[in-house]
Amino acid sequence: MSILRYTYSRLGRRDIGQRGEELATNGRKRYRLVLSGYYGFRNSGDEAVLKSILTALAEAANDAGIVVEPVVLSGDPEWTTKQYGVEAVNRTKLGEVRRALKNSDGLISGGGSLLQDATGLGSIPYYLGIMAIARWCGKPTFVYAQGIGPVNRKVFQPFIARAFKRSAYVSVRDEESATLLRRYGVPPVKIEVVPDPVMGLPAGLDVGEESGKLEGVLGGAQSGASISETKSGSVNESSVESVGDSAADGEDTRPLVGVSVRFWRSDRADLDRAAAALEALAGRHAVRLRFLPFHRGADEDASRYVMERLAGSGVAAELAPAHDDPQLMLREVGRCALLIGMRLHSLIYAANRNVPLLGLSYDPKIDQFVQRLGQRAVGTTEALDPDFVAESAAEILRDPSEWHRSCDEAIRRLKQDAARPSQQIIDFIRN
Incomplete structure (x- = not known):
């Protein structure tokens, strides 16, 4: 049984797609997805995860003939909106978070190492709490390429298992995270191991091409700064x-x-x-x-x-x-x-970038x-x-040739598979 068929059988359709029907315009249905992660703190790795997910969602939505309107839960909503050209709300104002989720078609939790207690006790309760609010609002939750652990306090483990069992789709970025989830009691059939989203982040498109592509499928222009490259691959220094x-x-x-x-x-x-x-x-x-x-x-x-x-x-x-x-x-x-x-x-x-x-x-x-x-x-x-x-x-x-002989094929596969979670999520909300 596929992951999506499993989640359909467990969750049913519920209200998936209702807002898409209401917001259908110009032959393209619109869906709002809330993104929860460590966003808006100007950590390059986490911001790369966000941009990678936005890009992958745009491509999957375009292929499916729909429009996605992302709403990012951010530590600095104004900066996030300016940087990516998407709607953002303050991740600590639960009233705003609840309204965003209530008016959405689902929650994407991840990516990154969100569910770990190595850096403090607040991370796991916060991200599980956001997932719980989404469920209370009757919305499906999607776990996007998360890295699980370390979880040193066993008290957290059953709560993680319950949240993931109730999720419509679960993907993790390494086999070790999948092993932890299975140990916590999450059914193996629910868990997909995928690469980190950043493996799929492009170095940059021509400015006009990038703006046009994302504007059409993300419901608004991505107005943040980006690298501009010509189609031949040379860099347009005026935009960098x-x-x-x-x-x-x-x-x-x-x-x-x-x-x-x-x-x-x-x-x-x-x-x-x-x-x-x-x-x-x-x-x-x-x-x-x-x-x-x-x-x-x-x-x-x-x-x-x-x-x-x-x-x-x-x-x-x-x-x-x-x-x-x-x-x-x-x-x-x-x-x-x-x-x-x-x-x-x-x-x-x-x-x-295929750099050793x-x-x-x-x-x-x-x-x-x-x-x-x-x-x-x-x-x-x-x-x-x-x-x-x-x-x-x-x-x-x-x-460097020996390093490339050893690693390039694995890198090619990781890049190829990095967009799978977005494709699965878009397929779910459409159907």
Whole structure:
């Protein structure tokens, strides 16, 4: 039995599509979908998830001949609306959230690592609470490529299971998350393992093409900044904000190595070891180090911490802007010959652009992603051998062909499958 047939048999049609019938215009039915995630906090990874989902929904809606009107639950609704050109409401004002859900055709929860208690106790109750409000409003819930866990407090586990059992569609971004859900009692037939949505994020379309495409199927123009590329693939620099490159960019032939770090250990020993690894790499191979902050503020500070230690050793490095638009950071990563990253989405961006990558693991989600490429993390925040990291990086820079032979086919499959949740959700609300 397919996932959709299973959910139909369990949930029935209820009021799916009623608003679509009411809002039918110009031969295209309109559906409103509320999106719940860690949006509006200017974390590049989570914003990339949102933009990827919006893009995938647009493409699936276009293929189905309907219009989707997204409503994003955001920490900064005004910024989200300006950035993406979609309706947004304050995620903490439950009255506004309830009204948005009541006037919708369903809730999309995800993607990202929403249901985990490693960073605090509030995340799991909040996101499950939003799903509960949607059910109270009689709306179906769709779980979109979430990463589940770690869930260290067993008290949360039955609540997660109940919410997912009652969902119309459930997808997770790795097999480990699916295993956790099965252990909690979610029927295996309900769970689909899919790639992270960002694997499907395009580097950017021509401005006119992108605006026209999204305006027609998302019920409004996507007016936020984006990268503009010509159909031949060259970048239209007039539409891209400055990336702060040095004047010697055109003359520097050293390979560009992107570095993504974040604060994790309170004693900063992990960042000290990362600095030692980068220093060792610079001693083995002429490189240009460019730090890529994926979370405005915190990652910039973590990058400066490592850069200061490198400067003390005579190794030069530069800091890229913390771009608000995910596609601008995607372009930053695409310019690299290698990406060494702690942030999960720095690694996903690299895979998206077929850039060789080395993962530094602070969380199982890092290990799970690199394993999908047939690789292993090159080190962790608890145990990192600077010489091993440096030699692994130097080997890739000397001859990246082996990395590509090992990983390119897995990357191709991940890109191909990244849009599956949107296609399933659009099929569900239409039928």
